[in-house]
Amino acid sequence: MTPDEVCDAIDRLAVGGYAAFGGRLVGQRDQRRSVGADELLDTAMRKAIEDRFARRFDAFDPRAVHSIWMKWYLNAFIPPVLLADILLGQSVGVDLAATRFILAEDGRIDAIRISETTDTWGLADPFRRLKPLVFDHFAPLIEMWCARTDVTRRVFWSNVGNTFEAMLRRIEAVSGPSERLAQAQRILDEPDWPGEPNPLFDAVHYASEQGGAAVRRRRVCCLQYLLPDRRFCKACPIEEARAPSRQERTIP
Numbered sequence: 001m002t003p004d005e006v007c008d009a010i011d012r013l014a015v016g017g018y019a020a021f022g023g024r025l026v027g028q029r030d031q032r033r034s035v036g037a038d039e040l041l042d043t044a045m046r047k048a049i050e051d052r053f054a055r056r057f058d059a060f061d062p063r064a065v066h067s068i069w070m071k072w073y074l075n076a077f078i079p080p081v082l083l084a085d086i087l088l089g090q091s092v093g094v095d096l097a098a099t100r101f102i103l104a105e106d107g108r109i110d111a112i113r114i115s116e117t118t119d120t121w122g123l124a125d126p127f128r129r130l131k132p133l134v135f136d137h138f139a140p141l142i143e144m145w146c147a148r149t150d151v152t153r154r155v156f157w158s159n160v161g162n163t164f165e166a167m168l169r170r171i172e173a174v175s176g177p178s179e180r181l182a183q184a185q186r187i188l189d190e191p192d193w194p195g196e197p198n199p200l201f202d203a204v205h206y207a208s209e210q211g212g213a214a215v216r217r218r219r220v221c222c223l224q225y226l227l228p229d230r231r232f233c234k235a236c237p238i239e240e241a242r243a244p245s246r247q248e249r250t251i252p
Helices: 003-013 016-021 043-054 062-088 131-148 153-175 179-189
Strands: 090-092 100-103 109-113 117-119 204-208 214-218
Touching: 003 016, 003 062, 003 090, 016 062, 016 153, 043 062, 062 090, 062 109, 062 131, 062 153, 062 179, 131 153, 153 179, 153 204
Parallel strands: none
Antiparallel strands: 090 117, 100 109, 204 214
């Protein structure tokens, strides 16, 4: 399948529980203005994003803003990549030099333009299938974003792992268990990638609360609570977030 064909196939899946993920990956047919990875969270973009939050808050911690922006990006990018891998048997080319980013007016990434796909339906090893996503895409992006912001690597990698795990649970709920889904789950379950530490290991766990219900928790906080309105994400690990008065809203 060509990149455009893979993107079309993902868009056909984007109904019901997958409706939010259509149009996020695009091929070479989409000729909207785009930027390279080196412009993500550069000085101009940080100012545009921070200006958005400055209209709501007199003062705020930029770390929370930059982490939230990354979560917006991950919500656009990781879900269709995993749909392609698990349901279509296609690995999406994610090399930064060949990836282009289409920006929305509010500073979010509206779509990601890809130029390569590979048929991996017969490849069972998820560490081979998904290594480019983790080490050729996110590793250099996170290093660049750490140099441009005060957010730590632990927070950025935790954001990746949280979105990855959440999308696996979405696929399980919508499409049911499968061998390829179980293979992808290993990315979160094993402490080592072949030959190096696994930065996504154990990003999310499920804690038992009163009554025996399993509650989803991140291992590392995303810093959203640092905004003045003290909003907590649903998987927040901070004790205060589990108080009865907690607000489980997300940043619009």
